[in-house]
Amino acid sequence: MLWPPLCIPQCIAPDRASGRGKESGKRLSLQGRLFREVSAALPAALTRPLGAPAAVFFHGVEHVISNPLLQENHHALDAFYAIARALKRDFEIAPLSELPDVLRSPKKHRRTVFLMSDDGYANTLSTAAGVLESFGLPWALFISTQHIDSGELNPMFIARLFSQYAPAGEYAFPGFPTPVRFGGTERTERHSFRERLRSLPAERARAVISEMRRILENSRGAELMDRYASERFLGWDEVRALAQRGVTIGAHADWHWPMHGGEDPKFLKLQTELPKRRIEAEVGTCRYFAYPFGNEKDVSGPAWRAVRDAGYDYAFTTMSGTLCTQLNPWLLPRYGLALEEPNLTSRISLLRFGNRRLSHWQRRLH
DSSP states (O other), X not given: OOOOOOSSOGGGSOSSXXXXXXXXXXXXXXXXXXXXXXXXXXXXXXXXXGOOXXXXXXXXXXXXXXXXXXXXXXXXXXXXXXXXXXXXXXXXXXXXXXXXXXXXOGGGGTTEEEEEEEEOBTHIIIIIHHHHHHTTOOOEEEEOHXXXXXXXXXXXXXXXXXXXXXXXXXXXXXXXXXXXXXXXXOHHHHHHHHXXXXXXXXXXXXXXXXXXXXXXXXXXXXXXXXXXXXXXXOOHHHHHHHHHTTOEEEEOOSSSOOBOTTSOHHHHHHHHHHHHHXXXXXXXXXXXXXXXXXXXXXXXXHHHHHHHHXXXXXXXXXXXXXXXXXXXXXXXOOEEOOSOOTTHHHHXXXXXXXXXXXXXXXXXXX
């Protein structure tokens, strides 16, 4: 069984990995907020003995965050530097090649952390790589291969862009039972729209995103799409450059979309098999997978089986918890690094208190 809670009430266990993370992590529950508050307040010396091996991830790193609502996938450079310094000071950052040994003997690796980046933004090469190299920290990059191939923007960035800049009015989107109104709406309504969009199967979601792009391009021109350089993706030459510098390259599906229970099995097969083939053709061996969004509602039983059947050795969610022998190797937990991490040592040390929820979820998927 997974390690049980010790002296901290289960009610403050983290309810998801992302301290800020993807769309699924924007609105933390009361349980998640309590975890963040408690972990920020407890002294590192008190929580360090509770530590267990864990995985953490970020997305992009930018020198300047000009619009936090749109650039929510990116750390400011100074904050990321502070995070890297804390990781170097308080943990043993290991390459993913050591994962099998850590899973076999977690008690020998209580301070081991695996560091990862999702999506494949261009600034992982131009900015993040230099910071991590300056501290000698190994890391892995999970890329969504369709975006590397085409440069197509992240679909949820298009949704955020539309929520903020679309002309006021009602929009009838395919897959939505009622029109969606924009212009002067509250942030909660914009969030609700994105949550509804994220629940759509990929084929229907593509139609909505295509319509949003068309409306934005007609109303604001191409300049709006090009304004945020932080959203640009790496090309294959840049991915190879990172691999040559020692970065492990893994798959983050083909198109960046949830692999939830409403998806067609053919889509899940494509999402797992195609990126593995592309990465192995362009870069080299691809053993690891990370689910887009990766939370409780974003990963189905057929999804993790598709990952397994595609030949990956391990796969990571964004569910909270720590790494141990009893876990499904294709449903491993990760913590999404928040924009600011003033007490990262305590927060990572307390991630084990998400293991009960993680265990229940894994059993449901089986």
